[in-house]
Amino acid sequence: NAGVTQTPKFRVLKTGQSMTLLCAQDMNHEYMYWYRQDPGMGLRLIHYSVGEGTTAKGEVPDGYNVSRLKKQNFLLGLESAAPSQTSVYFCASSSDRAQPQHFGDGTRLSIL
Amino acid sequence: SQQGEEDPQALSIQEGENATMNCSYKTSINNLQWYRQNSGRGLVHLILIRSNEREKHSGRLRVTLDTSKKSSSLLITASRAADTASYFCATDASFQKLVFGTGTRLLVSP
Numbered sequence: 162n163a164g165v166t167q168t169p170k171f172r173v174l175k176t177g178q179s180m181t182l183l184c185a186q187d188m189n190h191e192y193m194y195w196y197r198q199d200p201g202m203g204l205r206l207i208h209y210s211v212g213e214g215t216t217a218k219g220e221v222p223d224g225y226n227v228s229r230l231k232k233q234n235f236l237l238g239l240e241s242a243a244p245s246q247t248s249v250y251f252c253a254s255s256s257d258r259a260q261p262q263h264f265g266d267g268t269r270l271s272i273l
Numbered sequence: 274s275q276q277g278e279e280d281p282q283a284l285s286i287q288e289g290e291n292a293t294m295n296c297s298y299k300t301s302i303n304n305l306q307w308y309r310q311n312s313g314r315g316l317v318h319l320i321l322i323r324s325n326e327r328e329k330h331s332g333r334l335r336v337t338l339d340t341s342k343k344s345s346s347l348l349i350t351a352s353r354a355a356d357t358a359s360y361f362c363a364t365d366a367s368f369q370k371l372v373f374g375t376g377t378r379l380l381v382s383p
Contacts, residue, residue, distance in 0.1 A: 165315070196373075203361065203375040204316075219370065251315055259365055261306060264315030 163187055167252050167265035174242045174272045182237040182268050184252030192255045193235040194219075194262065195227060197248040204251065210235055211258075242272045277305075277362040277374030285380045292349040294377040296362030297342075303365045305338055305345050310359045310376070319347075319360075352381045 165186045174180060184193065191212050196204040206219030208227040216227045224246060226238045235254075239246060249269050253262040280295045296305070304323045308316040322329045322338045322345065329336045335348040349356055359378050363371040 201375060204373040206370060206372075209370065253316075258370075259304060261318035261321055262316075262371065264317070266313075266315045 165252055165254055165263050165265035167250075167268050169268060170266070171269045172271070174239075174270065176242060176244060176272060178242050178272075179238070179240050180242065180270075181239075182250055182252075182270075184235045184237070184254075184265060186233055186235075186252075186254040186263070188254060188256070188263065189232070190254035190256050190263070191232075192258060192262075193229065194253045194255075195225070195235065195237045196251045196253065197221065197246075198251060198267070199248050207237065207250075244272050246270065247272045277364050277372065279360070279362060279374045279377040281377060282375070283378045283380070285382065286352055288352060288354055288381055288383050290352055290381075292352050292356070292379055292381070294347050294360055294379070296345045296347070296374055298345075298362075298364045298366070298374075299343065300364075300366050302340075305336075306363045306365070306371065307334075307336060307345075307347050308361045308363060308373075310361065312358070316361065349379075352379075354381050354383050357381045 168183045194209040195207040210229040213232040228236045249267045253264045255262045277296045277298045306321045307319045310316045333350045338345045359376040361376045363373045
């Protein structure tokens, strides 16, 4: 039982490059979330989804896009990476908005 | 903006001692959750306390909630080196979203 799996685990990009982070969950959860974690800032919500085909903006959505074409997958895209997007990105899922969230182990992204 | 703020930011204790960390928040909540994060890993859910509950236990963990003071505390009894981690509170205040605090870094020395 893998839970929430994030790929890749590490990535280095140059400014202006694009990439997609993949999150997959095997718990049949409706809700999925993307967060970024920066030192001293805690976790900040980027985008979230309440079901297949739906997405919504979180606290810090600028510079990111997401898609939820399949219930088990939630993709986070950076169209033109900027150094300010250097961070650790976490994906999470939950069965309901009030239920505990299950987290992946993160993607460490550096943008030079 | 952060809803929950943990205090202290860092805590260093010896094995066997109790560790207490606090969380304060700003608006009315539906529930409050505590999570643990080991270095280099994702967050792991520890305990959820609803707004109509005042205390909850899970093993060596005890969580209290005081909605009149908008605060919660997490007590870890008889700490172990394996409890070394960062601990975050998260508040469920608005529809569909949890808001996380900045965390307390706990170091338990053998």
